[in-house]
Amino acid sequence: MKKALLGVVSVGALLAASAAYADTKDKKIALSNNYAGNSWRQAMLKSWDKVTKPAVASSVVAAADAYTTSENQVTEQAAQIQNLILQGYNAIVVNAASPDALNGVIKQACDAGITVVSFDGIVTEPCAWRVAVDFKKMGRVEVDYLTKKMPAGGNLLEIRGLAGVFVDDAIHSGIDEGVKANSQYKIVGSVHGNWAQEVAQKEVAGILPSLPEIKAVVTQGGDGYGAAQAFAAAGRPTPLIIMGNRQDELQWWKEQKDKNGYETMSVSIAPGVSTLAFWVAQMILDGKQVPKDLTVPFLQIDQADLEKSLATTEKGGVANVEYTAEDAAKVVAGAGK
The missing domain is CATH 3.40.50.2300 (Response regulator)
Known part of the structure; x- marks a missing residue:
């Protein structure tokens, strides 16, 4: 970690x-x-x-x-x-x-x-x-991770935070910079999840019917689990979702990892x-x-760190x-x- x-x-x-x-x-x-x-x-x-x-x-x-x-x-x-x-x-x-x-x-x-x-x-x-933290770099790190896991690229869904807040603008700027530098990726949809799972789930569910196949979801924290639930409810394949260090996200990630080897990373302040x-x-x-x-x-959790990080994160809390x-x-x- x-x-x-x-x-x-x-x-x-x-x-x-x-x-x-x-x-x-x-x-x-x-x-x-x-x-x-x-x-x-x-x-x-x-x-x-x-x-x-x-x-x-x-x-x-x-x-x-x-x-x-x-x-x-x-x-x-x-x-x-x-x-x-x-x-x-x-x-x-x-x-x-x-x-x-x-x-x-x-x-x-x-x-x-x-x-x-x-x-x-x-x-x-x-x-x-x-x-x-360098929030712009945090956004860029997400795209850099995708270039290693999904070098062929694909369509991305971006979940942003609270509109008008410095953190939201900075992370978005880093993601945007990363996508512009890697033309194999395309952001085909964007919603504000307010860094809250319930809001993210509702907003993703609302936009999904209008979107093509999504290969990955870039996020800001507090939205990964909500996004996963929205994709499951819509009966769509689960994309690679960047997580944000919340306990429910880490728990869901571990369950998917144990079930089918699901891989991602998690990052947040x-x-x-x-x-x-x-x-x-x-x-x-x-x-x-x-x-x-x-x-x-910023605090980054990689695949190898998942179990250790989850064990030290209280239920309903954040690493x-x-x-x-x-x-x-x-x-x-x-x-x-």
Whole structure:
């Protein structure tokens, strides 16, 4: 498995570190999250709690509260961030509904002396920090895999994420670039699955009757199992479907592998990137020098890694990596190298 740095959070380690972080024991950090309607976002919030609650309990920081808007709406998240500014948080960690539409309120936060760290759905406002994977490369990796497994090419169905979100545009850009570089592939249909299995299944089922034979499905995560169910319900041959590290996808993949040797790969950003963003915010509040842009590896699962990855992924969850303060320091130290 190709993965980001893996850290095991322990209260003891946090207590040992707390003396070094004395300057942040009175600091409050908030998470502003724009969406929680799929398993990845739920796992992301769970990782945040798993890491930040011990940090608060051991006085590394005074608070690390999470807030999620009810809808993926820029206006609602902007209002949420304005409320966090008024509540006196020292840092706001943001998973943004838009890369640029929140820039105004992000600048307001910075002007008020608040540290802003965006992750996953990053922002372009220069005063903010950004923690992200190379989503464009992630999309390109999918097509590169197809060139090895299906060198003759064929028709592709693309399942995209949430429309208008940076992540969706970036992954799509990588897939599009890969297809343009390999003319044996043709995208004959595209739907938005919102990174949710139920939505993906419904949207794929709706478009399938109008599509020719599909050789492979390129995805963004949280849509592979839904796509497989749609093809099965339509009585159509199961194509090669790129998976997105969700437990239901990995379980379905293993069942098909055991039954008929089905082969694919799985790739996504680890939900625990929220914990890296937390520690980055804490480091900045502690006066550490942190580059404005940090890139972390995406989490890729190959055929040989399937059983091991499935065994360590909880039911209904997502294959994950969480970060300790020491992991975050290593990421920062390695930036630009």
